[in-house]
Amino acid sequence: MRESNKYANDIISVLCEAGESGLPVRKIALHVYNTCNTLFTPVHIDDIYNCVRQWLNANSQSYDSLVCRCDKRGYYKINTSSQAAQQLMLEFSDDNSEPSLQEEPQNIEPEMGFLFDDML
Template structure:
């Protein structure tokens, strides 16, 4: 699902400090809400909250709870390390595209 990918992207960008559930859900809402597929903030918040709780309760979670309501990626987990590498590669590919001027010359 697209929400899962956005949650992980936001947590990867947040770094070691992590983010609150409210801020994560706001980022996911802004990234996934479109004109043709509108969603509600409450729906996204409930999904984000349940996703974070579910994935932070495992034996070796890839999302860890820093303090009440604040989550971050568990950097010692192998799954998390692989996800961070994939996000970095994706961001590098987007930056590598040079801007090409396709406009016509007047002279």
């Protein structure tokens, strides 16, 4: 497995969250660095930056590539006209099915009494 493929899922998820405006390579690399760097597996930001840059460059060459360059120099975004990107957008949107904060919490009554109810 090539070194740049190691971070592919992290790069794609960051770009999916970025939307149509895209992100510069350094910000994508910083997000991937924050995701991958732990106490037990430290990584260097320069290594991540080079891997992210290589992956973005390799996966933005053709018209139907997963990512594409934005109008600004050094910015990348998900290529929404790509069939592979459309499928990924569906998969990532299914993963984000968390309940919203605006929903009212349900009032759940305990089925059994409290531990010391009988003593009173």
